[in-house]
Amino acid sequence: MPGNAGFAILHRSLIRTKARLRNHFIALSGLLESVSLLAGKTGRGIAMRRLTIGVILLAMLAVPASAQRGGGGGGRQDTPEEILKKKDSEAVDKQYNSTLKRLKQDDATPVRTDPWANMRAPATNDAKR
Numbered sequence: 861m862p863g864n865a866g867f868a869i870l871h872r873s874l875i876r877t878k879a880r881l882r883n884h885f886i887a888l889s890g891l892l893e894s895v896s897l898l899a900g901k902t903g904r905g906i907a908m909r910r911l912t913i914g915v916i917l918l919a920m921l922a923v924p925a926s927a928q929r930g931g932g933g934g935g936r937q938d939t940p941e942e943i944l945k946k947k948d949s950e951a952v953d954k955q956y957n958s959t960l961k962r963l964k965q966d967d968a969t970p971v972r973t974d975p976w977a978n979m980r981a982p983a984t985n986d987a988k989r
Contacts, residue, residue, distance in 0.1 A: 938946070
């Protein structure tokens with residue numbers, strides 16, 4: 861049976877590969893233990909190392925936030941469309957402010973109005989009242 865022979869060869873090679881992977885994993889785990897951040901340290905040394913790592917991580921988190929501020933002198937320039945929009949908005953603001961000033965001047969002499977004038981019947985001089 862040639863099919864079984866091929867299977868046996870494949871099975872043996874898989875077992876060898878599995879054993880090799882297991883041995884590599886064991887070797888690497890031993891290596892990682894000796895390279896560990898806390899290897900050979902006790903008490904204050906561990907606390908200091910943890911504090912140092914924490915400070916470094918916080919500094920690394922702060923760097924991208926400061927990069928988003930967009931400071932620096934080489935900022936981008938406005939496009940012609942943006943310049944036109946700014947001019948239009950300034951013109952609209954001027955119109956708005958002048959209208960407000962004019963309305964404030966008109967309000968200096970208040971005129972009394974009766975909002976219910978349209979709702980009442982015309983006044984008559986009847987003696988029945």
